[in-house]
Amino acid sequence: MSILVVGSVAFDSVETPFGKAEEVLGGSATYFSTSASYFTQVSLVAVVGEDFPEEHVDNLKKRGIDTEGLKKVPGKTFRWKGRYGYDLNQAHTLETNLNVFSAFDPVIPERYRDLPYVFLANIDPELQWKVLDQVRKPRLIACDTMNFWIEGKPDALRKLLKRVEVFVINEAEAREFAGESSLVKAARKIMEDGPRILIIKRGEYGALMFSEKSVFSAPAYPLENIFDPTGAGDSFAGGVMGYLANTGDLREDNIRRAIIFGSVMASFNVEAFSLSKLSSLSFDEIRARYSEFKRLTNFEDI
Amino acid sequence: MSILVVGSVAFDSVETPFGKAEEVLGGSATYFSTSASYFTQVSLVAVVGEDFPEEHVDNLKKRGIDTEGLKKVPGKTFRWKGRYGYDLNQAHTLETNLNVFSAFDPVIPERYRDLPYVFLANIDPELQWKVLDQVRKPRLIACDTMNFWIEGKPDALRKLLKRVEVFVINEAEAREFAGESSLVKAARKIMEDGPRILIIKRGEYGALMFSEKSVFSAPAYPLENIFDPTGAGDSFAGGVMGYLANTGDLREDNIRRAIIFGSVMASFNVEAFSLSKLSSLSFDEIRARYSEFKRLTNFEDI
Numbered sequence: 001m002s003i004l005v006v007g008s009v010a011f012d013s014v015e016t017p018f019g020k021a022e023e024v025l026g027g028s029a030t031y032f033s034t035s036a037s038y039f040t041q042v043s044l045v046a047v048v049g050e051d052f053p054e055e056h057v058d059n060l061k062k063r064g065i066d067t068e069g070l071k072k073v074p075g076k077t078f079r080w081k082g083r084y085g086y087d088l089n090q091a092h093t094l095e096t097n098l099n100v101f102s103a104f105d106p107v108i109p110e111r112y113r114d115l116p117y118v119f120l121a122n123i124d125p126e127l128q129w130k131v132l133d134q135v136r137k138p139r140l141i142a143c144d145t146m147n148f149w150i151e152g153k154p155d156a157l158r159k160l161l162k163r164v165e166v167f168v169i170n171e172a173e174a175r176e177f178a179g180e181s182s183l184v185k186a187a188r189k190i191m192e193d194g195p196r197i198l199i200i201k202r203g204e205y206g207a208l209m210f211s212e213k214s215v216f217s218a219p220a221y222p223l224e225n226i227f228d229p230t231g232a233g234d235s236f237a238g239g240v241m242g243y244l245a246n247t248g249d250l251r252e253d254n255i256r257r258a259i260i261f262g263s264v265m266a267s268f269n270v271e272a273f274s275l276s277k278l279s280s281l282s283f284d285e286i287r288a289r290y291s292e293f294k295r296l297t298n299f300e301d302i
Numbered sequence: 303m304s305i306l307v308v309g310s311v312a313f314d315s316v317e318t319p320f321g322k323a324e325e326v327l328g329g330s331a332t333y334f335s336t337s338a339s340y341f342t343q344v345s346l347v348a349v350v351g352e353d354f355p356e357e358h359v360d361n362l363k364k365r366g367i368d369t370e371g372l373k374k375v376p377g378k379t380f381r382w383k384g385r386y387g388y389d390l391n392q393a394h395t396l397e398t399n400l401n402v403f404s405a406f407d408p409v410i411p412e413r414y415r416d417l418p419y420v421f422l423a424n425i426d427p428e429l430q431w432k433v434l435d436q437v438r439k440p441r442l443i444a445c446d447t448m449n450f451w452i453e454g455k456p457d458a459l460r461k462l463l464k465r466v467e468v469f470v471i472n473e474a475e476a477r478e479f480a481g482e483s484s485l486v487k488a489a490r491k492i493m494e495d496g497p498r499i500l501i502i503k504r505g506e507y508g509a510l511m512f513s514e515k516s517v518f519s520a521p522a523y524p525l526e527n528i529f530d531p532t533g534a535g536d537s538f539a540g541g542v543m544g545y546l547a548n549t550g551d552l553r554e555d556n557i558r559r560a561i562i563f564g565s566v567m568a569s570f571n572v573e574a575f576s577l578s579k580l581s582s583l584s585f586d587e588i589r590a591r592y593s594e595f596k597r598l599t600n601f602e603d604i
Binding site: 017086181182183184185202204205206208214215216217218219222223224225226253256257259260287290291294295296297298299300301302 | 483510519525558561593600601604
């Protein structure tokens with residue numbers, strides 16, 4: 001089954017201890033849809049400026065991504081400039097130029113409105129709300145956010161979460177949003193507001209998934225080098241949603257598998273700048289790394 | 303089979319966001335031996351002052367720990383005072399009074415010299431070396447250290463590691479010791495110096511075990527409250543060594559199980575100040591939490 005994703009498409013300039021990349025393709029919706037495209041068909045809603053090369057659109061199309069919802073408008077594409085130090089869990093934003101993204105008011109193409117899987121990438125929670133008003137038959141709604149919205153629009157976010165089933169958030173943000181230093185307590189508090197499934201991203205430490213009944217701990221893949229963490233969270237979400245949409249199975253066992261696929265996709269993504277690795281994988285590589293996650297975590301009963 | 307442990311026995315004064323404890327029993331060898339005592343017989347070598355109450359010695363004996371090697375000498379017992387903020391991974395030392403521990407020169411009682419499992423808790427690597435000169439038939443030698451020795455005696459530590467099979471170290475210390483920000487590279491570099499098994503402790507993120515052939519990622523148990531992290535690393539090591547000594551099986555599958563038992567023991571330890579929880583467990587509780595680790599990490603093949 002297909003996924004609708006609404007988010008950003010951007011140009012990133014990134015410096016890491018391993019090198020730098022200037023004005024390369026980025027954005028939450030780009031990473032998400034590229035990652036999810038290995039599992040299912042994705043329809044993308046985002047906005048870019050007139051400076052956005054058709055070549056990038058063609059590359060998304062080649063991955064089977066429906067780009068009817070990628071609107072080109074007068075002005076410049078969203079640009080982000082950031083740096084990572086040796087602590088690759090923490091991005092330092094050097095510059096943000098929202099450009100055409102500042103007036104983004106997502107209109108969901110008619111053809112997309114019945115799509116069963118919806119991913120609201122990190123945008124203003126009021127816009128995320130508006131997206132949900134336009135979809136008609138969502139089977140699963142997932143969303144991401146960031147500290148900017150947690151601090152700026154906490155009430156809008158709380159209201160939105162009542163309509164969301166899977167909420168993806170990073171560890172520090174979960175603590176901040178709940179006002180709780182204990183991560184377990186923070187998780188339970190956030191889930192009171194709505195989401196049945198809470199996935200907490202912990203960067204190089206993996207992810208924790210909280211459901212009503214249980215907790216699942218997924219490791220990160222121990223890589224020798226993390227070249228560029230940009231887009232790791234969105235590649236992760238793309239793998240999770242992609243696998244869920246592909247299988248149509250929302251039981252906990254399958255959500256656990258989906259989280260491992262998400263972790264697999266994030267691990268590939270950080271091995272190179274921009275989408276260069278994420279966009280050129282084979283499904284055999286993905287499957288092989290899934291098996292490596294199995295070996296990485298496996299221990300026998302006593 | 304039995305374990306010889308050489309380390310500290312101390313009085314700790316600890317403040318955490320959840321409360322405080324004054325002059326309670328602590329020390330690396332105390333936590334280690336109490337934890338390991340659930341799995342096997344432990345013989346303890348350490349030094350205390352005349353102020354050390356017999357009651358504490360009796361409690362260790364009640365857990366089957368051989369205290370012939372716990373020497374009482376004129377002077378005061380080692381005291382440590384520390385504080386943890388909300389980031390419970392990081393202890394802030396307020397005061398250290400080595401007292402009788404400053405002249406500690408471990409003499410291994412004759413009866414202990416043939417013990418097959420040896421754990422060198424965190425003391426001066428030159429003293430750890432002297433301990434190894436006194437043991438005759440070690441089947442497995444494991445050791446711990448800390449940043450103080452990594453910075454102060456790196457060469458002595460490197461020399462020692464050639465005689466060590468299992469090295470337990472925390473994440474920041476591994477990076478510092480190897481001079482490598484990539485944890486995977488740091489691990490491989492440290493293993494060139496000797497240890498066949500490297501266990502990297504990551505606090506609330508669990509542990510990573512590196513062997514020649516593979517990596518194993520163990521989660522930490524997601525607790526609502528971590529009351530006092532003091533002794534977590536030594537309780538962990540006690541569970542690992544205790545299970546290995548109990549089973550006598552040093553194959554990788556069994557080392558993985560041992561690491562989960564270590565994680566189980568550490569998770570109990572941090573649920574209360576000092577040894578109050580760690581010293582009053584039943585093996586049923588330990589086994590039940592092992593099973594919870596299994597549920598926490600389990601995912602199916604695709």
